Amino acid sequence: MKKKPILRAMQVNKNFGPTRALVDVDFLLYRGEVHGLIGENGSGKSTFSSIIAGVQSADSGSFELNGEPYLPRNMVDAQNRGVGMIVQEQGTIGSIDVASNIFTGRLEEFSKFGFVNMKQITARAQQILNDIGAGDIDASAPTMSLNFEDRKIVEMARVMVADPDILIVDETTTALAMKGRKILFDLIKRFRASDKAVIFISHDLGELMNVCDRVTVLRDGRVIDTLSGSDITEDSMRRLMVGREFEDHYFRSDFVCSYDEEVVLDAQHITYGSFTNLSLQLHKGEILGICGLSDCGMHELGKVLFGIEKSLTGRVVLPQDGTQVKNPHIAVKKGMGYLSKDRDRESIILNASILDNVELPSMRLLSNAVGYISAKSERRLAQEQIDVLKIKCRGPKQRLTELSGGNKQKVVFSKWLGCDSDILILDCATRGIDVGVKAAIYRLLEQIKKKGKSVILISEELPEMIGMSDRMLVMKDGKITAEFRRSEDLSEEDIIRYMI
Amino acid sequence: MPSKMKNLLMRALKTLVFPACVCLFFAIATRGKLFTSRSVLVILRQSVLPAVVIMAMMPNLTLGMMDFSIGAVVIASAIIGGNLMNMTGTGIPGLLVFSVLSAIILTSFTGFLNNKLRVPILVIALGLMLVYEALPKLLFPGNDGGAIIKVKYAMLAQQPYIFIVFAVSFAVFYILVNKTTYGHNIRALGGNDELARRAGLNVDKIKQICFTTSGFFAGIAGALYMASNGQVNSPTAFSSMTTVMDAFLGLFLGIFLSRFCNVAIGLVIAVVTMTTMSNGLVTMGLDATYRDIVKSVVLFFLLAFSGNQPYIVRMRANRKRGAAADREYQKQISA
Amino acid sequence: MKRLLCLLLTLVMAFTLFGCSKAPSEPAGSGTTASTEPPKDTQGAAGAEEVTTSVIPKDLPPKKVAALGAFSGNELYLQWRKNLESLAEPFNVEFQFVEISGSEDLASMVESLCTAGVDGIITQMASESVVKIAAEHNVPYMVYCGVFSDDLMQVLAGYDNFCGVVAEDDIVAARHGAEAMYNAGCRSVGVVGLTRGMSDMMDNRADYFIERFEELGGKVIATDYSIMKFADSISTFAAAYPEMDGIWCAILNESIFQAVTTEGLVGQVKLGGFDLSDSSPDFYDSGTLVFSCTGQQATIVASFAALYNYMYDGTYLIEDRSVTVPRSFIEIGNSDDYADYNDYVRYSTCYSAEEIGRMIKAFNPEYTFADYLAMNEAFSIQDVVSRAQ
The missing domain is CATH 3.40.50.300 (P-loop containing nucleotide triphosphate hydrolases)
Known part of the structure; x- marks a missing residue:
């Protein structure tokens, strides 16, 4: 037909x-x-x-x-x-209830002489939510009480109103x-x-x-x-x-689990969020993968390792000099870097330029003995990162709000590359990035590893985990349920068993 | 007890705990003087004017706009209403009508400038404050910008008339905020104006309506101000802001209480609480300067506590959990 | 469009700044100027009378006097202006009335006036820096209706151009008020006034009332000092203290009467205080108001006499300029008093130009400071009436 x-x-x-x-x-x-x-x-x-x-x-x-x-x-x-669209960013208004969000701009359909019939709106909104399979969301609930996913579902319901x-x-x-x-x-x-x-x-x-x-x-x-x-x-x-064939390997070409014996990061029975008394060690030149379902606790783990959140028990230590990582300031000072999953809120300053964002953790490297930072060195640093990661922009002074989602992610990455961090904690680093740049990032990670630096790679993408990690820790319900070493035979099925 | 009822009860308790503490404190501190039936009526009566002023400020505040000129509008409308009432011999109805009309014109003008000039409302409001303070002098040079009304017209500020005025104002406010598309649209716009705009809301129109309805309540406040003072002189040099200072304090408390209850009700409870505090401090013999300090400090601590309460609760829970985890770890090691 | 508006605004501000930086021919802020005719070099008419034996010479040199303060907004301020203006023609003085609001700087205002060439300044306010500025320009400085500390008065008296202070005696009036209220039967009163420390005058009105009332055996059961929130205070007192039988107010403005009416206190409490308002007659009639005092409108002309003495030939009328010359209030205790005040004092100029002329030593060499003191002390309704007859 x-x-x-x-x-x-x-x-x-x-x-x-x-x-x-x-x-x-x-x-x-x-x-x-x-x-x-x-x-x-x-x-x-x-x-x-x-x-x-x-x-x-x-x-x-x-x-x-x-x-x-x-x-x-x-x-x-x-x-x-x-024509209806569900956008990438947050698209609901937190200050009103779910039903009002669904019918924003259409309240006149439920009003007479300016008086709105909330009962009718709420009932209709609930009907729509039930219709799309989201009956667990209460239409009369305040939108700000919902998590990000449920708010996205409310957006879907809003789009469906117009059929x-x-x-x-x-x-x-x-x-x-x-x-x-x-x-x-x-x-x-x-x-x-x-x-x-x-x-x-x-x-x-x-x-x-x-x-x-x-x-x-x-x-x-x-x-x-x-x-x-x-x-x-x-x-x-x-x-x-x-525009070209992928002649090279997408992930790492080797299947050798290789790293030094020296421990560069030691987490000793740390507790936070959904994990309790968790311990792990990161070695020099190692890419340590941590994977699991979205709510297994791995994202919170990344925050605790970088010092953003304080562990309720135990400590995170850099064994080289015994420094305890208590906060991000110490972490950055000691050569750690962190890439958050929630990019727009936690990783970048949207209203600032690429240059401003990239140089943020590198101030101590850029400044001279009296603390002066030359504009030339700033520009050079920013331009280097733009070139390395092929950030599509007009120049280092362009504001991040004007960049696409993927390019913003590149800027986040470039922040930590720019200050030559020894330990990188990357949480969903390749999320929302196209394959070309993903491949480039994987190459970078290989280079970082070769330089003897260490990476903790937190990801929900198993192929990425298998393709890049030397060791892989699988988390489930706040616990490490399995540890795998890099191997050609390792498959997703082997890992999923310990995740679900 | 059904969970909905339980939920309602909890919210009512949370709403009333601070006001109840204030009442209890002053009941003890004034040895019951503050809670005679007469005192209670005085408190309620004195709460009406700031409550109406808050109703004038609230819609704009929901949109993130702090209109500092509202005090000047209240006084200007009081003077205009008083003088026109005297000139036309229309008595209290005239006072109300002329005050309200003049206030609506003034606030609509503020809204018009806000929409057209695209300058922050703070700048516009401060500039217009001076203009509105001077306006009565321009309109009524013979009275030197002031107005005096006869004592018999003070009945508008007396019970039960003042309570009737309040009841009508509150009903209008409640319905506007909760039961109309206007109220819903304001809340949507206040939450995220870009999303609201994309959803098809006419942002400029809504903002203009906001200012105009603000004028309605400001005019009522002006009429009450005139009736309760009898003589109102034209203010100068931003002194009109002192007129609405009590309302500002009540506003912050009202915003805090609105987390547990409907915003309109929260604002009224807040104003009554602040007035109770004022009266209590007067009854205790505290100087005006110290009264303002006490009220501000109390409010400061309340807002700091409420703002940090989630952290306090979380901190306690974390401490508990940490101790349990430590014990478990020790057990594992020894095992 | 936005940029254009900003540019326009900047230009306007720049031009304004440029305009203000020049020595003004008329100081900024003087919204009202003398309504009298410009000074004539020939003769100044001596008031309403065609008196061939006027003590005021006919060919007085023209003088310009700046009066700083409040001259509009209420009856008292308008009376000050009117009283002063009545002396313009007889003394060949051009008065420049300069309203000062809270945001303006007195010192810069005085400096502008001195630079503009005034021959004298009469005002309610004073500080060492301001008097000093006037001294640098050799401009005499006189104060009316102001209350200052002894220390400040000593300092001010050290300046040759400082002619002294004439002010109503709030202390005596407050004490008389306490006696009046006690005699009217009050035993438990509430006191309301301005915020403490804002004005010594206002503080005295409250403090000396309380002192005298307690001396007599009465009790002050509640006080509140807040800027213009008297009405609320009275409501609170009435509710919290049902035994209250009197209210004393540092300023008896209309809101006090409104509050008393609103609270249903008419006939239940006695009212006393300073100043008059539109509702005063009604409250006298009802017997609620038992004491109020007024008459400040004449103080300005009494002060002018001292100023003109110095302006004319450098004579100090006030011998000890470190001491405030006290004037009596006109005290009104009942409806009859009020009627007399209304008929004889309220709309009159209290002192004729001739009477002021007799206070100028150059015109009347026999006039002494003692006479001046006595004149100020004698001020009352009877005094005004007897002089008018």
């Missing part, structure tokens, strides 16, 4: 100053289709989807929705025309755990089944392969190709994204 197109984009262009974000983009979306959109950071996929959703407008080009010209003035207009024909999912899955992902994928299935369409943006190639009927690859603002059916493979997507 011939599929009917629902959305057509023709020769769409968008510039941000000298940066050409979209160049002559043509795009076709059919009814009943889940269409993936992938590309490296800065390839234009979020820009394109945000134009469709009415967040911003294109500089030139045209859109047709169901055969009619489509030029949304704003998001509300787009919603009214049948859109096109749903745009913009890198939302990274923020969701099992429950949220299930709800989202069920929604996607429902859209497909009811002859509607979904534009699915993700960096998770496996996910794209499982979910999408077609995948369009963008690079530098241009459509490179659209894959369908059996052509959608991780290799083909990677190749098209970066």
Whole structure:
């Protein structure tokens, strides 16, 4: 049966100053289709989807929705025309209840002479939540009492209020755990089944392969190709994204568990959050992987090791000089670095420039005997990191708010590379980063290891763990349930047993 | 007990614990003088004016805008209302109508400037404060910018009329904040204006309405101010801010209490509590300067305690847990 | 657009600054100027009378006097202005009335006036720095209705241009007020006043009332000193102290009467204090108000006499300038007193130009300081009436 197109984009262009974000983009979306959109950071996929959703407008080009010209003035207009989007960032208002969040901007539908019928709104909101499989969320609850995942689910409910024909999912899955992902994928299935369409943006190639009927690859603002059916493979997507074959290995090429005997970090029966009396040691030149489910306690462990949170028992020690890591100040002074999972809130200053962010932990290295820091040395440091990590930007002075999500993550990484930390604690370091940069980061980690520096790699991605770690600790419910050494035969199944 | 009822009871307790402590303290300190029926009526009556002022300030505050000119608007509307009442011979209804109308015009103008100039409200409010303080002098040069009304019109500030005025004002405020789209939209906008804008809310329109409704309550406060003082002179040099100082203190306490109860109710309880404190300190013979210090210090400690309470609770729980973990570890070692 | 507005604002501010930096021909802040005709070199008319034997010479040199303080806003301030203006023509003086609000600096105001060429300053406020500034410009400085510490008075008297202070005797009036209230039957009173320390005058009004009232055997059961929150205090007292039978107020403004009415205290308590208000007559009629005092409007002209003495030929009317010259209040105890005050004092100038002229030693060499003291002490309704007849 011939599929009917629902959305057509023709020769769409968008510039941000000298940066050409979209160049002559043509795009076709059919009814009943889940269409993936992938590309490296800065390839234009979020820009394109945000134009469709009415967040911003294109500089030139045209859109047709169901055969009619489509030029949304704003998001509300787009919603009214049948296009809804779930964004990457936080999209709910904490100060109001769930029902009000779901119906923000639509309260007039439930009001008479300005008086709003909250009972009706709450009932309807609960109905929608039940409908999408989130009946455990109370529609009358204050939104600020919900965790990040539940708030994302509320956003999904809000999008569903308008019963859109096109749903745009913009890198939302990274923020969701099992429950949220299930709800989202069920929604996607429902859209497909009811002859509607979904534009699915993700960096998770496996996910794209499982979910999408077609995948369009963008690079530098241009459509490179659209894959369908059996052509959608991780290799083909990677190749098209970066424009070359991956001749080198993606992860480490060796399968040797190698590190010095010297212990550089010693955590002695530490207790915090969900873990109790946990002990571990990090060796010189080691990449120590820590994996588990999202709530196993590994993220809190990273914070305690860096001194952000104080352990209730025991201590974290740097055996070389016996320093106890009590707070981040001591940690940084002693050559430790930390990359948080919650990037925007804990790792970067959004309103500051790349330069300001990169140099933050490196002040002592940049300053001379009297504490003076030259602008030249600052710029040099920032530019080095921009070059090494290929951060797509106008220059070191560009503000982080103007960068894409993945480029922001690169800036976070560059902070700690720039100050030449001896011990790096990386929590979900490659989250939201495209394959090209991921590969570059993995190469960097190898180089760091070779220099004799040590890395604790906390991740929810098992392939990354297996591919990069010398040793791997598996956590479950706050305890270390298994330890694996690097080996060619190690598989995900071996590890999952101890995680779930 | 059903959990909803239990929850309600807990919230009511949390709301009333501080006010109850204040009442108890002053009941003892004044040896019961503060809680005669007459005293209670005095406290309630004296709470009305600051409560209405808070109602004028609250919507703007929800949007993150502290309108410091509200004191000047209250006084200006009092003077305008008083003079126009005298000129037209319309008595108390005239006082109310003219005060409210003049206040609405003034605050609407503030809102208009805020929307058009895109300058922080602090700057606009401070500038307009001087303008509104001088306005009565321009309008009524013969009275030198002041107004005097006859003692018989003081009945608006007497019971039961003042309570009727309060009841009507409170009802309007409660309904506006809780039962209308306007109230909901304000809260949404106050939570995240970018998201609210994207959701289709007309931000400028909502802000303008905020200022205009603020004027309604400011006008009522002006009429009450005129009635209770009988003579109001044109203020100068930001002195109008002292008029609303008590309201500010009540506002901070009200925001704290609104964590446990509806915001409108929380504000009223807060104002009554602050007035009780004021009266109690007067009855105890404490100087005005020291009264202000005591009220501010009490409020400071209360807000510091409440702000840090989650940390205190967590700290205690952590200490307990740490001790248990240590014991377990010792057991493991010895085993 | 925003940038343009900012630029515009900056330019306006810059021009304002430039404009203010020049020596003003008229000092900033003088919202009102003398309403009298400009001084004539010929003769100044001597008041309403065509008296051929006026003590005031006809060809007085023109003088310019700056009066700093409050001259609008209430009846007393307007009376001060009116009383002073009545002397403008007879003495050939141009009065410049300068309103000072709390935010303005007295010293800079005085300096501006001196630079502008005033011949004398009459004001309620004084400090050593301000008198010194006037001294540097050889401008005489006179104070009316001000209360200062002994130490400060000693210091000020060290300046030749300082002509002295004339002020109503709050202490005597407060004591008389205490006696009046005690005689009216009060035994348990509440006292309200301005915040302690803001004004010695206000503090005296409360302190000396309390002292005398307690001497007589009465009891002060509650006090409150807060800036302009008297009405609330009275409500609180009335509720907390049902035995209260009197209220003493440092300033009897309209809010006091409103509060007494609101609390239903009319006829239940006696009221006493300083100053009059619109509701005073009604409260006299009801017998609630048993004591109030006024008459400050004449102090300014009594002070002018001392100032003009020095301005004219350097004569000090006040012998010991380190001591405040006391004036009596007009004390009103009942409706009849009030009626007399209303008829004879309230709208009159209290002292004619001729009477002031007789206080100028150059015009009347026999006039002494003792006469001046007696004149000030004698001030009362009867005094005004008898002089007017």
